[in-house]
Amino acid sequence: MTEFLQQLINGLSLGAIYALIALGYTMVYGVLRFINFAHSDVFMVGAFAGYYISKRIPRESLGGGLLVLAGAMLICAILGIVIERLAYRPLRSRSKLNVLITAIGVSLLLENAGQFFFGANPKVFPALFPVKTFTFGNGLVMSSNQMAVFIVAIILLVSLQFIVRKTKIGTAMRAVSFNPTAASLVGINNDVVISFTFGLGSALAAAGGILYALNYPSIDPLMGILPGLKAFVAAVLGGIGNIPGAALGGLLLGIIETFVNGSRFSTYTDAIAFAILILILLFRPAGLLGKLQVEKV
Amino acid sequence: MLEIKNLKVNYGAITALQGISLEVKQGDIVTLIGANGAGKTTTLRAISGLLKLQSGEVLYQGRNIANMPAHQIVKLGMSHVPEGRMVFANLTVLENLQMGAYLRKDKKGIQQEMDYVFSVFPRLKERQKQVAGTLSGGEQQMLAIGRALMSKPKFLMLDEPSLGIAPLLVKTIFEKIVEINKQQGISILLVEQNANLALEISRYGYVLETGRIILQDQSAALRQNPQVKSAYLGGG
Ligand SMILES: Nc1ncnc2c1ncn2[C@@H]1O[C@H](COP(=O)(O)OP(=O)(O)OP(=O)(O)O)[C@@H](O)[C@H]1O
Numbered sequence: 001m002t003e004f005l006q007q008l009i010n011g012l013s014l015g016a017i018y019a020l021i022a023l024g025y026t027m028v029y030g031v032l033r034f035i036n037f038a039h040s041d042v043f044m045v046g047a048f049a050g051y052y053i054s055k056r057i058p059r060e061s062l063g064g065g066l067l068v069l070a071g072a073m074l075i076c077a078i079l080g081i082v083i084e085r086l087a088y089r090p091l092r093s094r095s096k097l098n099v100l101i102t103a104i105g106v107s108l109l110l111e112n113a114g115q116f117f118f119g120a121n122p123k124v125f126p127a128l129f130p131v132k133t134f135t136f137g138n139g140l141v142m143s144s145n146q147m148a149v150f151i152v153a154i155i156l157l158v159s160l161q162f163i164v165r166k167t168k169i170g171t172a173m174r175a176v177s178f179n180p181t182a183a184s185l186v187g188i189n190n191d192v193v194i195s196f197t198f199g200l201g202s203a204l205a206a207a208g209g210i211l212y213a214l215n216y217p218s219i220d221p222l223m224g225i226l227p228g229l230k231a232f233v234a235a236v237l238g239g240i241g242n243i244p245g246a247a248l249g250g251l252l253l254g255i256i257e258t259f260v261n262g263s264r265f266s267t268y269t270d271a272i273a274f275a276i277l278i279l280i281l282l283f284r285p286a287g288l289l290g291k292l293q294v295e296k297v
Numbered sequence: 298m299l300e301i302k303n304l305k306v307n308y309g310a311i312t313a314l315q316g317i318s319l320e321v322k323q324g325d326i327v328t329l330i331g332a333n334g335a336g337k338t339t340t341l342r343a344i345s346g347l348l349k350l351q352s353g354e355v356l357y358q359g360r361n362i363a364n365m366p367a368h369q370i371v372k373l374g375m376s377h378v379p380e381g382r383m384v385f386a387n388l389t390v391l392e393n394l395q396m397g398a399y400l401r402k403d404k405k406g407i408q409q410e411m412d413y414v415f416s417v418f419p420r421l422k423e424r425q426k427q428v429a430g431t432l433s434g435g436e437q438q439m440l441a442i443g444r445a446l447m448s449k450p451k452f453l454m455l456d457e458p459s460l461g462i463a464p465l466l467v468k469t470i471f472e473k474i475v476e477i478n479k480q481q482g483i484s485i486l487l488v489e490q491n492a493n494l495a496l497e498i499s500r501y502g503y504v505l506e507t508g509r510i511i512l513q514d515q516s517a518a519l520r521q522n523p524q525v526k527s528a529y530l531g532g533g
């Protein structure tokens with residue numbers, strides 16, 4: 001039982017990171033109906049931004065850690081907004097395929113730029129938060145880094161839900177997502193909403209990058225590829241375009257992956273995890289929480 | 298209020314509007330009638346900035362707003378209820394109305410508008426919390442009009458408010474349109490296939506045929522016009 005709970009905790013903390021990345025894919029899909037393949041590299045830049053900022057800030061302190069996190073989120077928010085402005089907006093009226101190819105190009109550009117500026121060799125990511133291990137009564141163990149993942153992820157998810165559900169810009173995001181034309185007819189500048197969406201999604205990816213690096217403390221310019229791919233799958237699993245779906249998909253994927261990893265089939269972790277996902281999608285093609293939208297005429 | 302001059306619009310190689318001119322005076326209700334594909338929707342979309350013009354002028358309160366983006370035109374006090382209503386089906390009725398007031402910051406004024414909309418369409422008040430996609434077609438039309446009113450427009454364009462709605466409800470909605478025009482002094486450009494009703498509530502009318510205005514006159518006169526009678530009013 002303890003082992004089961006332990007694995008569940010490990011799975012949830014990995015899944016929370018996938019969830020944070022998946023949200024960016026799903027939100028951008030929501031407003032623009034395309035997959036931003038460069039998103040996984042924004043996640044990587046987030047980790048590196050954290051790495052460089054942390055050199056100037058006291059290590060292993062709560063305040064310092066939060067500062068690094070906030071700094072990296074800000075940098076990536078700006079990066080996301082700039083990518084959209086320069087690479088995607090000029091192609092807005094073109095076919096989605098053009099934009100998709102551009103996104104792959106931006107992704108490669110970021111990876112190469114990363115190798116040029118950060119170096120291709122892995123770097124050791126520092127411990128930002130105080131390092132502690134919490135042992136619970138029944139032998140359950142949790143590191144402070146895992147704890148950080150839970151706390152940060154929960155705060156960010158709740159804040160995101162608040163922004164999307166309760167604020168004016170969040171409501172505008174949902175409006176643009178449903179019908180950009182109607183949104184512009186009530187005075188919503190679609191460009192502003194799209195920029196905001198990219199900023200928000202990229203900030204979450206940065207947080208994901210830092211939390212990932214805290215738990216797997218070796219970072220390199222290609223580190224985003226696999227987690228990015230998985231987060232994308234998580235977004236599809238939850239129902240692409242659906243925000244709670246992305247969170248659920250991420251958590252589920254993290255849990256499945258961790259349990260398979262802990263079993264005797266661990267060599268085939270990714271294959272099995274993906275097989276399970278394909279199975280779920282066979283039965284729910286729109287994803288777990290996705291639904292086909294019905295419009296009355 | 299609004300004057301368009303020699304408006305031309307193309308969709309690729311197709312010419313949808315071949316140079317039309319029309320005018321809506323302050324406080325007026327003007328209607329634009331015509332058969333399917335005549336170019337009525339295109340006209341409204343061109344005025345509200347959703348389409349690029351080939352040529353021509355759109356003078357709104359004396360200012361040429363041709364090719365200004367739609368969201369900026371809303372700021373000038375123009376509101377467009379699009380064909381097919383286009384309510385935000387994923388948002389609640391209340392959120393739809395709030396989005397209608399997107400550009401406004403005056404909380405008090407917004408609340409007043411909301412109260413006004415609820416007084417015109419009490420049904421919307423009962424359904425505030427309901428997701429708009431689950432409203433009936435008629436309710437969605439009320440919501441689309443209500444949402445357009447939330448920006449406190451001076452000029453309102455309606456694209457076939459009668460589309461797909463039961464005759465009795467159509468009558469109610471048309472009464473509300475007149476009420477809005479009278480009470481709020483909002484000038485209205487009404488696009489309709491239901492020429493009978495449209496000519497009944499409007500003062501002036503234009504008849505559009507394949508991208509050209511072929512007739513224009515006082516609505517009362519148009520209703521007596523033999524050509525209009527046979528083509529649009531069902532019978533000679
Ligand atoms: N997006 C588009 N691309 C190409 N052609 C279009 C497009 N939209 C409209 N058209 C064409 O332009 C012409 C005018 O269409 P419009 O929608 O303005 O007609 P309408 O008078 O509103 O008709 P209805 O009463 O059926 O709504 C039609 O021939 C239509 O096929």
Ligand SMILES: [Mg+2]
Nearest residue numbers: 337338339380
């Ligand atoms: Mg039409």
